[in-house]
Amino acid sequence: MSDQALAGRDEKSDVRVALTRGGPPENEIVVRSSVVRLYGPQIRRSVEQTLRTLGVSGVKAEIDDRGALDWVLMARVEAAAKRLFPDLTGEALPDRSSPTAPTVRLRLRRSRLYLPGVNPDLMQNAGLFKPDGVILDLEDSVAPAEKDAARIMVRNALCAVDFFGAERMVRINQLPAGLHDLPAIVPRGVNVILIPKVEEPTHVKQVAEAVQQIAARHGRHDPIWLMPILESARGCWNAYPIAVASETVCALAFGAEDFTRDIQAERTLAGHESFVARSLVVLGARAAGVQPIDTVFSDVENMDALRQSTKEALALGFEGKGCIHPRQIAVIHDAFRPTDEEIRYALKVRAAMEDAERTGSGVISLGTKMIDPPVVARAKRTLRVAEEMGIDVQALASAPA
Amino acid sequence: MAEMVANAVGRRVPTEVNGREQTPFRGVGKFEPTGRKAAPPIPALHQYALDKRVPTLRDALEKIGLRNGMTIGMHHHMRNGDRMAVPLFDTIAAMGIRDIVFAPSALFPCHEPLIKHLESGVIHHIEGSLNGPLGVYCSEGKMRGMGVLRSHGGRYQAIQDGELKIDLGFIPAPSADMMGNATGAFGPSACGSLGFALADSQYADKVIVVTDNLVEVPCMPWEIQGMNVDVVVVVDKIGDPEKIVSGTTQITKSPTRILIAEHIADFIEAAGYLGRPFQAGAGGIALASIKFIADRMRAKGLRAPFARGGSTKYLVEMLNEGLIGAILDGQTFDLDGVRSIATHPRHVPTTPFTSYNYHGKGNWASYVATAVLGATEVDVKFQANVVTHSDGYLLHGIGGWQNTLFGDCSILAFPLFRGRIPIVMEEVTTVCAPGEMIDVVVTERGIAINPLRQDLLDRVRGKGLPLTTIEELYAIGQKLCGKPEPASVDRTRPVAVVKWVDGTVIDTIYRVDYGEKPA
Numbered sequence: 020m021s022d023q024a025l026a027g028r029d030e031k032s033d034v035r036v037a038l039t040r041g042g043p044p045e046n047e048i049v050v051r052s053s054v055v056r057l058y059g060p061q062i063r064r065s066v067e068q069t070l071r072t073l074g075v076s077g078v079k080a081e082i083d084d085r086g087a088l089d090w091v092l093m094a095r096v097e098a099a100a101k102r103l104f105p106d107l108t109g110e111a112l113p114d115r116s117s118p119t120a121p122t123v124r125l126r127l128r129r130s131r132l133y134l135p136g137v138n139p140d141l142m143q144n145a146g147l148f149k150p151d152g153v154i155l156d157l158e159d160s161v162a163p164a165e166k167d168a169a170r171i172m173v174r175n176a177l178c179a180v181d182f183f184g185a186e187r188m189v190r191i192n193q194l195p196a197g198l199h200d201l202p203a204i205v206p207r208g209v210n211v212i213l214i215p216k217v218e219e220p221t222h223v224k225q226v227a228e229a230v231q232q233i234a235a236r237h238g239r240h241d242p243i244w245l246m247p248i249l250e251s252a253r254g255c256w257n258a259y260p261i262a263v264a265s266e267t268v269c270a271l272a273f274g275a276e277d278f279t280r281d282i283q284a285e286r287t288l289a290g291h292e293s294f295v296a297r298s299l300v301v302l303g304a305r306a307a308g309v310q311p312i313d314t315v316f317s318d319v320e321n322m323d324a325l326r327q328s329t330k331e332a333l334a335l336g337f338e339g340k341g342c343i344h345p346r347q348i349a350v351i352h353d354a355f356r357p358t359d360e361e362i363r364y365a366l367k368v369r370a371a372m373e374d375a376e377r378t379g380s381g382v383i384s385l386g387t388k389m390i391d392p393p394v395v396a397r398a399k400r401t402l403r404v405a406e407e408m409g410i411d412v413q414a415l416a417s418a419p420a
Numbered sequence: 421m422a423e424m425v426a427n428a429v430g431r432r433v434p435t436e437v438n439g440r441e442q443t444p445f446r447g448v449g450k451f452e453p454t455g456r457k458a459a460p461p462i463p464a465l466h467q468y469a470l471d472k473r474v475p476t477l478r479d480a481l482e483k484i485g486l487r488n489g490m491t492i493g494m495h496h497h498m499r500n501g502d503r504m505a506v507p508l509f510d511t512i513a514a515m516g517i518r519d520i521v522f523a524p525s526a527l528f529p530c531h532e533p534l535i536k537h538l539e540s541g542v543i544h545h546i547e548g549s550l551n552g553p554l555g556v557y558c559s560e561g562k563m564r565g566m567g568v569l570r571s572h573g574g575r576y577q578a579i580q581d582g583e584l585k586i587d588l589g590f591i592p593a594p595s596a597d598m599m600g601n602a603t604g605a606f607g608p609s610a611c612g613s614l615g616f617a618l619a620d621s622q623y624a625d626k627v628i629v630v631t632d633n634l635v636e637v638p639c640m641p642w643e644i645q646g647m648n649v650d651v652v653v654v655v656d657k658i659g660d661p662e663k664i665v666s667g668t669t670q671i672t673k674s675p676t677r678i679l680i681a682e683h684i685a686d687f688i689e690a691a692g693y694l695g696r697p698f699q700a701g702a703g704g705i706a707l708a709s710i711k712f713i714a715d716r717m718r719a720k721g722l723r724a725p726f727a728r729g730g731s732t733k734y735l736v737e738m739l740n741e742g743l744i745g746a747i748l749d750g751q752t753f754d755l756d757g758v759r760s761i762a763t764h765p766r767h768v769p770t771t772p773f774t775s776y777n778y779h780g781k782g783n784w785a786s787y788v789a790t791a792v793l794g795a796t797e798v799d800v801k802f803q804a805n806v807v808t809h810s811d812g813y814l815l816h817g818i819g820g821w822q823n824t825l826f827g828d829c830s831i832l833a834f835p836l837f838r839g840r841i842p843i844v845m846e847e848v849t850t851v852c853a854p855g856e857m858i859d860v861v862v863t864e865r866g867i868a869i870n871p872l873r874q875d876l877l878d879r880v881r882g883k884g885l886p887l888t889t890i891e892e893l894y895a896i897g898q899k900l901c902g903k904p905e906p907a908s909v910d911r912t913r914p915v916a917v918v919k920w921v922d923g924t925v926i927d928t929i930y931r932v933d934y935g936e937k938p939a
Contacts, residue, residue, distance in 0.1 A: 031839060032840070053839055054839065054840050054904075056811040056905065056907075056934060057841060057904035057905050058840060058901075058902065058904060059905070060905060061905075086839030086840035086841070088840060088900060089902060143900070144675070144679075147676070147679060147864050147865065148675060148679065344675070345679075346675065346678070
């Protein structure tokens with residue numbers, strides 16, 4: 020066992036914590052901070068309180084702070100304490116100050132903003148950019164040595180951060196390690212759990228069962244949805260069985276980066292290498308009645324390419340796209356927006372349908388054209404989505420085309 | 421210690437500063453100056469030749485008769501690239517002269533070496549912005565006289581009404597001729613406008629022009645007139661070009677700051693200010709907002725008659741595209757700005773007299789519709805602070821900030837907290853502007869409009885803006901960051917005063933008192 024443990028980063032809005040074993044029975048706390056004159060006493064109290072909650076005594080805590088908010092400081096202290104004393108099991112939770120609301124199985128999931136689980140600075144304001152979902156990531160953006168700290172940070176963020184109505188998502192680690200992420204996040208108001216590299220229905224079943232047990236233990240009865248990410252040949256091939264593996268699956272997401280590596284191809288801008296796989300994901304999801312969600316677009320500078328890529332995803336049948344920078348959100352939302360012409364046409368179809376119902380006619384017609392049921396269904400969907408997106412449909416109906 | 425009295429914003433201020441009697445702040449527009457403007461001594465033409473050059477800085481200082489206790493004024497157009505202030509005081513120290521009052525229009529981190537001249541007694545005290553290390557020196561009570569913080573307009577005002585008498589105007593100039601005609605538009609140390617040097621050239625008893633680019637007579641365009649200049653000195657280098665102006669001005673990449681800039685543009689559009697004259701700041705958020713404003717003006721086919729301010733590439737692009745009719749330039753921030761001011765007939769340098777002056781019969785800053793500005797603190801009464809931090813330390817100058825509040829709508833924009841420090845407070849540490857001067861506060865978490873501006877509220881309501889109240893912003897900041905400890909200052913030890921634009925004293929800055937220097 021080592022005598023000292025470190026946690027945290029020397030970054031703005033973060034803090035480095037060094038805990039050293041030994042010394043007097045009381046904890047000794049040394050605070051160095053960019054805000055020591057304004058927050059020194061509070062930092063000291065918070066560190067002391069966190070250590071007491073965890074049952075840690077007789078350590079020297081050296082705090083090198085660069086303006087971390089309290090929930091971040093608490094997570095760093097807890098991570099260092101658990102590194103110094105691996106048997107610690109307690110949790111020092113920040114005050115629950117963020118509103119949590121359950122979400123429904125099918126809702127707008129156009130954009131999901133990935134936030135590295137090690138970077139609290141990006142989490143605090145993420146909801147201000149109005150993505151449909153925020154993903155607190157425990158997987159690829161977190162180095163193996165930081166998985167423990169990220170889990171605590173993500174848990175505290177779920178407790179303390181207001182995401183302003185964005186769906187609260189967490190990407191756990193690949194199974195089986197990912198199962199160990201669940202106890203920290205399931206009781207803390209997560210809405211959707213993303214499961215990476217799913218290849219078999221059993222992967223989903225394992226997570227669904229574990230989630231259900233933990234939720235029941237904590238008295239959580241609101242739904243926690245699962246979004247399997249298919250990012251291998253095997254996973255895409257099994258899209259449908261995976262989508263129906265649990266009733267809590269709300270969507271299937273495609274992961275292009277790992278997929279192209281798996282099939283031993285190169286990822287290209289045109290994306291021919293993943294065309295069939297993406298279509299398989301769409302087919303599997305649609306067959307199961309869940310949402311198909313496209314991969315992440317990772318070039319944060321090229322907004323034209325993002326718009327193009329999102330339009331292509333829409334054309335293939337996808338309903339959502341992943342992003343890694345707030346600037347991408349508006350572009351994605353705009354690309355998924357039905358055009359004014361589509362909305363006006365849908366309104367005409369709906370009016371024709373209502374006419375037919377009123378007159379008792381079995382045939383719906385628009386001008387001289389007969390309208391088939393799929394067209395009616397599509398029109399209804401267009402109008403529902405437009406309203407979900409906050410588009411003033413009636414204003415379009417009255418405005419000149 | 422001088423007597424302290426409460427002023428119109430309830431702050432206690434000294435009635436005497438550095439031996440001069442002071443008027444406490446009486447309210448905006450309540451102080452009526454009387455008397456006649458100050459004037460320099462009357463020179464006689466026969467004492468001056470066309471060629472006013474002397475070989476060295478020391479020769480120049482000897483020639484104008486620098487003595488103990490004199491006041492030296494200097495502009496700050498060289499910004500953090502200035503290479504003249506420190507050699508000036510090194511020379512004065514070598515001449516054995518002491519107790520100089522230094523009154524620059526601003527100071528920068530490159531001026532930290534002046535601390536040794538404050539310590540040795542060569543400089544008695546500084547009346548001008550006290551930034552960074554010099555601010556810390558003053559805050560810790562080490563300066564002999566009191567700091568006097570004035571806005572850019574306030575410096576001109578104090579020189580004109582005689583409170584600030586400049587004995588020597590010291591003017592580094594990127595190009596000058598042997599008669600003293602000078603410009604900042606070109607030369608290896610080109611800085612664009614030289615407007616901050618105008619008051620020194622007109623009102624100082626003696627004027628020295630220093631250049632590293634001597635040009636043929638006449639130096640054109642002469643922003644500084646040779647008729648006001650006593651001595652010219654040619655040196656190797658007056659500044660570091662890359663620190664005077666930036667090569668290109670970068671718009672912030674911070675998503676939060678871009679979001680705030682979008683909120684600003686949304687507000688300006690909703691309030692009907694698009695296409696009206698505006699003040700263009702060079703801060704990250706203000707700069708990003710200019711780009712959004714340009715996009716919206718273009719989309720709506722609108723054009724503004726002029727923009728005032730720090731010119732940058734983005735403002736120059738608007739001028740060239742015809743979105744604005746003129747740039748009235750007080751400070752030139754990048755190379756595109758420097759090139760444009762030298763070539764474009766409707767991009768002209770302005771001075772604190774034309775832009776900001778209180779003793780003028782008009783000024784441009786009062787005629788803009790909107791100004792986007794920053795602050796270190798704002799309180800629930802909309803009072804704002806730009807000079808001290810919440811821990812009491814004096815770290816910034818006022819610049820043109822107070823002066824640009826006089827447009828129709830002053831907008832303070834900032835992230836609600838910076839490195840855990842909330843910006844909206846119950847009560848600001850130092851009042852630099854009374855609440856009635858601040859119209860709107862824009863943050864990433866909402867826009868608060870001063871209840872005194874019911875007209876603005878009426879204009880923007882129902883247009884989808886994230887409207888909130890200043891009390892709500894205060895509450896969010898306290899919830900996210902926690903309530904900070906109060907600043908620890910010694911209220912029996914004033915170290916500096918903040919002047920309002922009319923020369924009255926609006927607040928006092930005290931010696932900080934944290935016992936041992938915090939580790």
